[in-house]
Amino acid sequence: MAWRRTRSAVRRPARHGRHGREGRSPVVRPPLPPLDTRVDRFDLAVTTAAEFLRSAWPELRDVRFEVADMPPAADAEGIPRWKVLADERRIILYRLPIERLSHLHRNDDLHRRMMVESCVFRAAAEYLDRDPWDLGPERFRYF
Template sequence: MDSPVPPRPAEQGPRRRDRHGRGMRGPVAPPQVPLSTSRSESFRDLVRDSVDRLERRWPQLSDVDFLVLEVPETLEDTVPLGSSDPATKDRPARIMVYRRPVEIRTKNRDERALLVHEVVVEQVAELLGLAPESVDPRYGQE
């Protein structure tokens, strides 16, 4: 005589462990911890910090678009770290900082921050027709 198969017990809330018994997967770090920011976000923050520093002294920079691009669009003999385009009637002036070439030339975040600032200062100076030392008196000293 066959015995009837008992009904399956109802699910009792979410599973606490995966099938290997290691627990549920979750984020490595909460979003407010710097570990959870990507390299590109961190680089963008460095550019923004540099621009904020310069805007205090040069308010006209608020009309300039600052862009972070992965690599330059055109291939040349030397790889630029940044470039600038003057304003046209259709768009404001732009300064581009190239993330990958800057990252390749630096070993850590401090070096990267210094190089990003130098690139931004050089491009602002080129755009304004000034010497980098007049844009930021501390240029080249750090």
């Protein structure tokens, strides 16, 4: 006669997991805080400045403001910060030259944002063939 080992039905308490371990974590992790990277902050600054300009200047309502990392090549004046393509109704802002080649007198979030906004204003002014200060003089009155 062969000896057989029989399993007895052992009831586990409800607090145990599938394999008898306690304290199993939930399947879904808790929500993580939103990412706040330099790229996100740059995109937000460009978007808010572009929306302000579109609301103030009807000529800019159909213009696309785009962000690229680097220009394809340097030109005779150096590394461009933006490129205006009036026939295509596009303004391309180059993130890395704006962030890394700008000389800020104070390196904090406010001054970095102001640098990005000033580049958006100068690119839009070049598109409209106007002075950048004419585009939104009331925007800078708090300084």
